[in-house]
Amino acid sequence: MFDKKYKQIVILSGKGGTGKTTVATALSEIAEDKIIIDADVDAANMHLVFDYYINSEYDYYGGKKAEINSDRCSQCGICESVCRFDAIKDFKVNRTSCEGCGFCFRICPDSAISFYESKSGVYSECELEDQSKFYFAQLLAGEGNSGKLVSEIKKKANGQAKGKVNWIIVDGPPGIGCPVNASLSGADFVVIVTEPTQSGLHDLKRLINLLKIFKIPSSVIVNKFDINIEMSKSIEEYLKPEGISVLAKIPFDKQFIKAIQNSKSIIEYDHTYGKRFKIIWDDIQKIILN
Numbered sequence: 355m356f357d358k359k360y361k362q363i364v365i366l367s368g369k370g371g372t373g374k375t376t377v378a379t380a381l382s383e384i385a386e387d388k389i390i391i392d393a394d395v396d397a398a399n400m401h402l403v404f405d406y407y408i409n410s411e412y413d414y415y416g417g418k419k420a421e422i423n424s425d426r427c428s429q430c431g432i433c434e435s436v437c438r439f440d441a442i443k444d445f446k447v448n449r450t451s452c453e454g455c456g457f458c459f460r461i462c463p464d465s466a467i468s469f470y471e472s473k474s475g476v477y478s479e480c481e482l483e484d485q486s487k488f489y490f491a492q493l494l495a496g497e498g499n500s501g502k503l504v505s506e507i508k509k510k511a512n513g514q515a516k517g518k519v520n521w522i523i524v525d526g527p528p529g530i531g532c533p534v535n536a537s538l539s540g541a542d543f544v545v546i547v548t549e550p551t552q553s554g555l556h557d558l559k560r561l562i563n564l565l566k567i568f569k570i571p572s573s574v575i576v577n578k579f580d581i582n583i584e585m586s587k588s589i590e591e592y593l594k595p596e597g598i599s600v601l602a603k604i605p606f607d608k609q610f611i612k613a614i615q616n617s618k619s620i621i622e623y624d625h626t627y628g629k630r631f632k633i634i635w636d637d638i639q640k641i642i643l644n
């Protein structure tokens with residue numbers, strides 16, 4: 355293997371439900387000397403499949419919130435009238451609706467509003483059976499700013515990786531929004547999981563355009579390729595001139611659904627997939643290391 359300078363692989367998909375996490379989990383189980391990050395912080399689910407124990411938990415502060423001190427408030431009503439997010443009613447701030455703009459705090463004539471850093475969730479540093487580190491996060495209900503949380507969890511994991519592992523494997527968020535951008539920071543390679551549908555191809559193109567901006571190489575896995583062979587061909591035809599290879603075409607298989615229902619990785623649930631994902635993992639290594 356190469357020296358202990360790790361490479362970072364991010365698994366992405368244009369939308370949720372394409373099999374991204376199934377692929378990310380399978381590759382994570384096969385890779386050795388790795389750290390795993392579930393960066394799909396709005397719908398983290400790798401922890402439902404892995405056996406792990408939590409080493410440390412960290413609070414995540416995603417932004418500020420307003421709070422009214424009733425002892426000081428003269429009930430003038432100004433704050434309620436200026437809040438664009440309708441977060442203030444009857445001289446109380448609804449924490450979920452408050453977007454943390456700070457306007458009410460600045461405008462209150464009685465200095466009755468405090469503006470405080472608010473806990474938006476927690477993220478955990480865990481250890482798997484093979485002693486690999488695994489990170490995942492849980493946002494509190496109604497909390498946003500998931501891009502910032504992705505950055506925070508990645509920073510923590512990267513700090514652990516230096517000189518210790520060869521790989522960081524990131525299960526990225528779906529789509530092309532802010533959390534995806536955050537998940538791509540420091541990425542060496544992206545595996546895109548797609549489906550042979552019109553919308554799958556559309557989402558794939560958007561993702562590849564995004565990766566061009568970041569100048570990150572990628573390969574594609576077409577999941578359930580046999581539900582629409584024609585569309586699978588269209589995907590391959592689109593990828594060729596882009597210089598992007600198809601790592602694998604995986605047929606539709608109910609075993610994938612059953613594995614999820616049983617909270618197991620596809621490799622654990624159906625051992626025949628061990629060999630298949632080992633080949634995919636070997637190919638990824640060849641592409642990255644050559």
Ligand code: SF4
Nearest residue numbers: 427428430431433462
């Ligand atoms: S602006 Fe200040 S004083 Fe007026 S209602 Fe709001 S909190 Fe109370």
Ligand code: SF4
Nearest residue numbers: 437452453455456458
């Ligand atoms: S901080 Fe902004 S969003 Fe929150 S209650 Fe005040 S004005 Fe509304």
